[in-house]
Amino acid sequence: MQAVLTVDLGAIAANWVMLRDRASPGAVAGVVKADGYGLGAGPVGRALLAAGCRHFFVAQLAEGMALRAALGPGPMIAVLGGFAPGADEDAALVPVLNSLADVAAHATAGGDGPAILHLDTGMARLGLDATEQERLASEPGLLDRLDLRFVMTHLACADEPDHPLNAAQAMRFSAARARLPGHGPKVRASLANSSGLFLGPAFASDLARPGCALYGINPTPGRPNPMRQVATLHAPILQIREIPPGTTVGYGASWTAGRASRIATVAAGYADGYLRALSGRGTGILAGRPVALVGRVSMDLLTFDVTDVPGAMPGDPIQLIGPGNTPDEVAARAGTIGYEILTSLGARYRRDYVGA
């Protein structure tokens, strides 16, 4: 018996359409890095393409190659981490240039291929820093041979609407764009991630780059989630054990039954991305009722107290992720964020794609 991850492609498409309408007149890309946030970049990408999405972002070259094979020649596929000139062979991927060295490498290697220029305005991660931006402004020839499709930056605190860095980054970005030699403010801008689309019209720009919201993660933490839920995970009960009070369950004997209990062991564990930090804190839903995860999360197994669900039988599915225990809620219990719950989802689940 195998756990089943159900991915609602119709909900992903509806989420994309909702964000596109918000961003209008700007365009909206689909960020499908890390295998579509764990849900499958191929099926997710095809669903977004069918919904009208024409711009995609991945993190790494290999992800871009695989996505090109899945999507065919039409849409733009940009690689956030960049790649060596020519390394994309005939996949026509668009490199994100993250430094003047990247700019120089692509300009000398034939140039005139499309590229995206990344300016760092407050992440101190990838992108041209303030010094490199100065140099670019004073050496107008550097960009001459590039076909710049977009100039982008990435927000550090978009999920905190009141954080002063949001407005500061937007100002630095527009100032830096105005000084871009030969291109100037004509080059289209790409600014917002998912949460950025909820900061107001000034943040949408010409091309938004949402990821998490497409997959049902709340882009407005602390406020109601405007997105549709996408991922549901059910794991089957393998065995049910009746234990007397005083019996301990699992590794480390970390949980002791306070009453005569029925313990259901299900087929999923930390090797499947069910984080071990959920030991003693996770919840499942069985026959519509919440059941508590008891004891430690093992590599392949979880144990739930199903004493209060008398009809529970081996083979019954316990919902580990879904309505009532969304990725955001599971993340809160594990002390992490919904992104990590989704991108940790393991390879051993059967994956059912519905709603295409």
Ligand SMILES: *Cc1c(COP(=O)(O)O)cnc(C)c1O
């Ligand atoms: C991951 C990523 C995104 C998408 O961010 P979400 O918060 O998932 O919407 C956008 N832009 C860049 C540069 C990223 O790395």
